[in-house]
Amino acid sequence: MKIYEMTLAGLIEARDSKRIKPGEILAAFQTRTEEVEERVRSFLDRPRDLAAEYEDSKNGKFAGIPVALKANMATSKLTTSCGSSILEDYRTPYQSTVADKITGSGGVIAGKTNMDEFAMGSTTEHSAYQVTRNPWNLDHVPGGSSGGSAAAVAAGEVPCALGSDTGGSIRQPAAFCGVVGFKPTYGVVSRYGLAAFASSLDQIGPLTRTVEDAAITLNIISGVDPLDSTSARIDHPDYTGKLDQDIAGMSFGLPSSYLEMDIDEEIRNQVLEAAEKLREAGAEVREIELPPADLALAAYYIIATAEASSNLARYDGVQYGTRQSGDNVRDMFVNTRSFSFGPEVKRRIMLGTFALSSGYQDELYKKALKVRTVIKEKYEKVFSEIDIILGPNSPAPAFKIGEDMDPLDVYYTDIFTVPVNISGFPALSLPAGFSEQGLPLSVQLIGPAFGEVELLQAASGLEKRLDVPTLAALEKGR
Amino acid sequence: MSKKYETVIGLEVHVQLQTESKLFCGCSAAYGAEPNSNTCPICLGLPGTLPMLNKRALRFALQASRAADCQINQFSKFDRKNYFYPDLPKGYQISQYDLPLGYDGRITIETEEGETKEIGLTRIHLEEDAGKLIHAGSVGDSAHSYVDYNRGGVPLIEIVSEPDIRSPEEARAYLNALKQIILYLGISDCNMEEGSLRCDANVSLRTRGDREFGIKAEVKNMNSFRAVERALAYEVKRQEKLLDAGRKVVQETRTWDESRQETVSMRGKEEAEDYRYFPEPDLMPLEISDEFIEEIDDSLPELPLEKKHRFQEQYDLPAYDAGVLTQSRELAKLFEESAGKYDDAKEVSNWLMGEYLRLLKENEVEPGQDELNGEKLAELLELIEDGTISSKIAKEVFEETFVSGKAPGEVVEERGLKQISDEDELAEIVAGIVADNPEVVEDIKGGKDKAIGFLVGQVMQETRGKANPQLANQLIREEIEKH
Numbered sequence A: 001m002k003i004y005e006m007t008l009a010g011l012i013e014a015r016d017s018k019r020i021k022p023g024e025i026l027a028a029f030q031t032r033t034e035e036v037e038e039r040v041r042s043f044l045d046r047p048r049d050l051a052a053e054y055e056d057s058k059n060g061k062f063a064g065i066p067v068a069l070k071a072n073m074a075t076s077k078l079t080t081s082c083g084s085s086i087l088e089d090y091r092t093p094y095q096s097t098v099a100d101k102i103t104g105s106g107g108v109i110a111g112k113t114n115m116d117e118f119a120m121g122s123t124t125e126h127s128a129y130q131v132t133r134n135p136w137n138l139d140h141v142p143g144g145s146s147g148g149s150a151a152a153v154a155a156g157e158v159p160c161a162l163g164s165d166t167g168g169s170i171r172q173p174a175a176f177c178g179v180v181g182f183k184p185t186y187g188v189v190s191r192y193g194l195a196a197f198a199s200s201l202d203q204i205g206p207l208t209r210t211v212e213d214a215a216i217t218l219n220i221i222s223g224v225d226p227l228d229s230t231s232a233r234i235d236h237p238d239y240t241g242k243l244d245q246d247i248a249g250m251s252f253g254l255p256s257s258y259l260e261m262d263i264d265e266e267i268r269n270q271v272l273e274a275a276e277k278l279r280e281a282g283a284e285v286r287e288i289e290l291p292p293a294d295l296a297l298a299a300y301y302i303i304a305t306a307e308a309s310s311n312l313a314r315y316d317g318v319q320y321g322t323r324q325s326g327d328n329v330r331d332m333f334v335n336t337r338s339f340s341f342g343p344e345v346k347r348r349i350m351l352g353t354f355a356l357s358s359g360y361q362d363e364l365y366k367k368a369l370k371v372r373t374v375i376k377e378k379y380e381k382v383f384s385e386i387d388i389i390l391g392p393n394s395p396a397p398a399f400k401i402g403e404d405m406d407p408l409d410v411y412y413t414d415i416f417t418v419p420v421n422i423s424g425f426p427a428l429s430l431p432a433g434f435s436e437q438g439l440p441l442s443v444q445l446i447g448p449a450f451g452e453v454e455l456l457q458a459a460s461g462l463e464k465r466l467d468v469p470t471l472a473a474l475e476k477g478r
Numbered sequence B: 001m002s003k004k005y006e007t008v009i010g011l012e013v014h015v016q017l018q019t020e021s022k023l024f025c026g027c028s029a030a031y032g033a034e035p036n037s038n039t040c041p042i043c044l045g046l047p048g049t050l051p052m053l054n055k056r057a058l059r060f061a062l063q064a065s066r067a068a069d070c071q072i073n074q075f076s077k078f079d080r081k082n083y084f085y086p087d088l089p090k091g092y093q094i095s096q097y098d099l100p101l102g103y104d105g106r107i108t109i110e111t112e113e114g115e116t117k118e119i120g121l122t123r124i125h126l127e128e129d130a131g132k133l134i135h136a137g138s139v140g141d142s143a144h145s146y147v148d149y150n151r152g153g154v155p156l157i158e159i160v161s162e163p164d165i166r167s168p169e170e171a172r173a174y175l176n177a178l179k180q181i182i183l184y185l186g187i188s189d190c191n192m193e194e195g196s197l198r199c200d201a202n203v204s205l206r207t208r209g210d211r212e213f214g215i216k217a218e219v220k221n222m223n224s225f226r227a228v229e230r231a232l233a234y235e236v237k238r239q240e241k242l243l244d245a246g247r248k249v250v251q252e253t254r255t256w257d258e259s260r261q262e263t264v265s266m267r268g269k270e271e272a273e274d275y276r277y278f279p280e281p282d283l284m285p286l287e288i289s290d291e292f293i294e295e296i297d298d299s300l301p302e303l304p305l306e307k308k309h310r311f312q313e314q315y316d317l318p319a320y321d322a323g324v325l326t327q328s329r330e331l332a333k334l335f336e337e338s339a340g341k342y343d344d345a346k347e348v349s350n351w352l353m354g355e356y357l358r359l360l361k362e363n364e365v366e367p368g369q370d371e372l373n374g375e376k377l378a379e380l381l382e383l384i385e386d387g388t389i390s391s392k393i394a395k396e397v398f399e400e401t402f403v404s405g406k407a408p409g410e411v412v413e414e415r416g417l418k419q420i421s422d423e424d425e426l427a428e429i430v431a432g433i434v435a436d437n438p439e440v441v442e443d444i445k446g447g448k449d450k451a452i453g454f455l456v457g458q459v460m461q462e463t464r465g466k467a468n469p470q471l472a473n474q475l476i477r478e479e480i481e482k483h
């Protein structure tokens, strides 16, 4: 097996048993990246020489492991553009907590990955810089908004990447690229240094090739952070703790109403097949009722855009962006923002501003908050009866690049991923197979708040029975 | 005061809290540093940074709320106030909207007539300050402006009064009372020139007897309490004229022009700003326990008005004295220390209100920044009482103690200021002076008794003030008898 084909767990094991050196790991992934990056285009910025970034002194768990970070996470070295031209070449004078944790345990930041501008989008085509391609089929998108991170992992450019998930932005690209994408419970991973899209929904999580790798990465990046008031004040367990435990006896809920919605036939079958595998493994699978997904979707698009309209107000031409002149300061703001933001970002800022405006706030924003509370309560009730929810992730496999879609249809594709952002619960996208076209298919597993350990246990159990390849070959000439 | 109209004033006061660091980051909150030196990624609002609440600022705000008799919202939160301005690095200000820390409070003021009156407080909330713009040239025509973010993120409390104030004088009394309370709490220096206390006013008039409020104007940019009083007086007159002429007051923001001593409309047509308030998702809601409120209550010092009343009772002081002595917490403390060691509280009060305040002013210092303490003042008063020094000499000693902190007894000893009470020594001097002034002696003998003062003065001059004046007077009379 080539080094870049190894999983994170495999690399750590080989390094610890002195079969490979950190420098060799870094060199191998550098070579692989140079081979495939021209076709995949995952990265917006990366160091020239990965091995040179490694510090011998740092002998932690991640010593010599290259980790790709989404371009909305502050790092002391590379640019943090958030996929936006308003932050072109922007370098932060501070580092995000997750980047600190990665480098602090010996990991090397392998680059900043492409994304939809300010994490708004489902294809990574809304990046101001480049189009990233799906490593399984270069004519298709990698999903979004963490498309660069998902593609980098699927292409073997890194064994592990971080993404951010506000409404599915880790899980959907993980599904499109056939890798594991994990959004932990809100508050498990510090948001300090993550350029905010929607603060009450944003959560950082890993994209990896296996469930075990996701758990290992979560062990590194999770933790209470005094710099983030919303980071959960909990005792963090060993997230790999129950990976080897049997799932027999666990109970899974299958939201049958979700499967009756407008959803790709192959994906529906994949979910049902996964349910069958769980039963075979001795787990119980029963039908459950979840709150209507369209309600969660509506609440999500109000809350997320409302917060975004405020979070993105700072990009006004005073501190950032190519300042556009105007007759007065107000015109300067308007001209700069009009010039520098892309259409999707503008659309959401306008939606959010509207949702918060006096006269509309009660009907939109405040009502959405109420819906959010109701959804959370309903999910909690479901979790008093079962351990884990099994369901679809994206309603369809990866779209074609450049497909002309109505924005509302694109928003609809978030329908199965947003409820857990609304409720804060952890959820994982697990590769489940391939479509007839050869595109990855996936299922989603959802756990109760801070139920990461059991969720990872369930995912690992199902993963073993599905046994799906997660590395795209990307042979030359394709 | 107009007979026809009643003045209705409500004040919004912003007070900068004197914490070491800013409200949501570790930067120094000190005034006067090099522009943009007290900044960090958090208070500059750089992408991805998050606020962390300064617990001390919360404590200060709660102390202010409780000192002003406010109820506390035990479930409180921060909200974002969204608007674009170059001095606002995040494009929103972290403030409090519908659940302020304190609500429904009151401040007691004393009117000119000496009566007490309660001014209701709608709310007290905690928020961050914005930065400061410095324009190259005038605001209107400068080609560019500079931004100093040092002030950005400094903790503020906003104190909103009910429209209970009925005259510009009452407004000033309210501000004085509020400032005094805050100084007593030690949570701000309330320096208006440095902007640590800012005041905006809402003013309207209504026909006496009306229940409905008139249309109000908001007045800004008043840089001293005197300016507030004057601006309000101007505004009342202006509105009176409008109403008398059958015209309407326009609801608008007006700025006080100090040089022209008038209020000027700031904007022709004002668009009502929509701040799109919503809960700050980067901070957890505040839960304030009963125990915490109790602890805050226990931490409150005796407040100015309470203290004043106690001084009147306990030390039998006139209201005026008690008022002056409780102006500042330090002065009141000095008084109590002195009065605890010297029986005649009124005498202590006289010295503090007279010599002490004079020296403070002359040396441009605040109570507490001088070298006097209660023990030393009591010692000085004892020296006067037992005749060691005259009151006149005592002033000299007082000044020395005020400046150097030397004990009065020591000063008297060092400078040889002891009163001459020795009869023989003084009689000798008196004899000489009587002999040198035969005409005056004649005048006195002729019934011009007042002339004796001249001779006493001569004795004092000769002894450089050290003679016991009563004794000198007695000895002069005896000496004249002999002639």
Ligand SMILES: [Zn+2]
Residues within 6 Å of the ligand: B022, B025, B026, B027, B038, B039, B040, B041, B042, B043, B044, B153
């Ligand atoms: Zn700061």
